Amino acid sequence: MSVPMIRAACAEDQNALSALWATVFTPPLAPDQWLIDDERLAHTLVAEDDDGLCGSIYGLPKRLRESDGGIAEVHAIGSVAVAERARGHGLARRLVTATLQAGHDADWALLFTGTPEVYRSSGFETFSMARTLAGSWTAPACVGAVARIERATVGLGSLRALREVYACSRDGRVVLAPVRGDRDEAMAAVRMRGATLYHRAEGSTVIGYAIAESHGEVGVLLESAVLPGIEGDEVREELLSAIAVDWRSAGVTSCELAVPALPEGGRALRAFAPEAVRQDDRTGMIRPLRRAARLDGIRHFTAGDYF
Numbered sequence: 001m002s003v004p005m006i007r008a009a010c011a012e013d014q015n016a017l018s019a020l021w022a023t024v025f026t027p028p029l030a031p032d033q034w035l036i037d038d039e040r041l042a043h044t045l046v047a048e049d050d051d052g053l054c055g056s057i058y059g060l061p062k063r064l065r066e067s068d069g070g071i072a073e074v075h076a077i078g079s080v081a082v083a084e085r086a087r088g089h090g091l092a093r094r095l096v097t098a099t100l101q102a103g104h105d106a107d108w109a110l111l112f113t114g115t116p117e118v119y120r121s122s123g124f125e126t127f128s129m130a131r132t133l134a135g136s137w138t139a140p141a142c143v144g145a146v147a148r149i150e151r152a153t154v155g156l157g158s159l160r161a162l163r164e165v166y167a168c169s170r171d172g173r174v175v176l177a178p179v180r181g182d183r184d185e186a187m188a189a190v191r192m193r194g195a196t197l198y199h200r201a202e203g204s205t206v207i208g209y210a211i212a213e214s215h216g217e218v219g220v221l222l223e224s225a226v227l228p229g230i231e232g233d234e235v236r237e238e239l240l241s242a243i244a245v246d247w248r249s250a251g252v253t254s255c256e257l258a259v260p261a262l263p264e265g266g267r268a269l270r271a272f273a274p275e276a277v278r279q280d281d282r283t284g285m286i287r288p289l290r291r292a293a294r295l296d297g298i299r300h301f302t303a304g305d306y307f
Contacts, residue, residue: 002050004091006098009044009056016053017046024081033307034058034079036186044079045098047091054086059099060307061106063179066294069172071179075103075289077111078307080118096122100289108293112283112306124285129176129299130261133269135276137219137255139248144241151242152197154211159185159304162199162225165206169225174260176284176299188304192222198242200235208235211304212243219243219252222303224259236268244272260300 009017014031021029034040037060047055058079066072077099082091096119100109113119116126152158159166163180170177178184192211199209208226212219221243226235247255255273259265269276284301286293 004047004049004054004086004094006045006047006055006094009041009046011041013041013044013046013053017044017056020053020056020081020083021079024083029079029081033187033190036190037183045095045102047082047086047095049086051085054083055091055095056081057095057099058307059103061103062110062184062307063181064110065170065175065177065179067175067296068294070294072107072293073105075100075106075109076307077109080111080113092118093122100287104289107290109287109289110293111285112301113285114283116282116285119285122287124287126282127284127286127295127299128280128282129284129301130278131258131281131300132279133257133259133273133276134255134279135273137247137252137273137276139244139252140241140271143244144237146238146242146245148200149198149238149242150201152199154189154192154195154197156186156189156193158197159189161206162209165209165227166225168227170260170300173228173262173298174300175295175297176301177260178305184305187307188223188302191304191306195222196246198239200238207231208239210239210243212246214247214250214252217251217253219247219250219255220303221255221257221259226265228264232264233268236265237271240268240272258300258303261298 018031043060044058046053056079060076062074062076064072064074195211195213197211199206210224211222226232
């Protein structure tokens with residue numbers, strides 16, 4: 001096998017990238033979210049040998065909240081793929097080095113992985129976050145009012161009306177949470193496409209929402225946000241009650257609730273899922289580029305924000 005050459009992706013690589021991701025990732029990675037990025041080719045590096053495309057890496061610019069109230073410019077790394085024939089020769093490390101060079105103007109780099117040992121030699125360190133509550137679930141005996149909760153199906157454009165409530169619920173309170181622009185919202189909508197969006201509005205303003213789905217007997221809360229204020233607990237209870245109605249009909253018996261570990265909302269969550277406990281997520285890794293990351297505090301990344 002020839003030594004793979006690393007280069008920027010071009011339009012002609014798209015089919016080969018889709019085939020590589022379908023082969024390397026389990027479950028197969030579809031290119032839908034990648035296709036949302038109009039600058040995807042500039043953000044993607046590929047490795048090519050005599051037999052064709054054998055590796056890829058995606059470096060996406062993101063703006064993430066930090067613990068000092070500031071916003072970090074982050075080089076977010078995903079879609080690290082190496083074909084079986086090219087493994088064992090350090091190609092993944094070469095791809096990481098190349099994307100870090102491309103993203104050197106960012107403050108720090110971020111990735112999520114189930115194989116952290118692959119990235120430690122490139123200077124990445126693992127961090128943890130209490131991202132999910134999980135456990136058995138039984139529909140609450142008493143379900144609150146749901147008349148003011150509207151339902152919709154998540155699709156492209158669904159999250160635009162949620163931008164303000166998402167931002168206000170995170171600003172100065174939750175680190176790692178992205179500052180969502182149009183591309184971030186579109187990518188999040190693709191990742192959560194088909195899930196149920198529950199929301200409550202006052203006039204034209206959404207004051208709280210939740211995005212949830214069920215897979216067989218497992219109910220999953222993908223994302224939620226409520227405007228801080230005096231009605232916060234009431235809105236959370238109404239959203240969770242609407243989810244409970246649907247999960248009871250679906251036969252849900254266990255749950256995974258991805259919610260920031262903020263003190264508010266604790267009472268509503270305990271009533272909704274009293275047997276669910278916090279899970280420590282250690283799939284995140286960071287590496288300083290221009291400076292170290294400032295991640296002290298409550299860390300959270302939603303299902304829609306992975307890349």
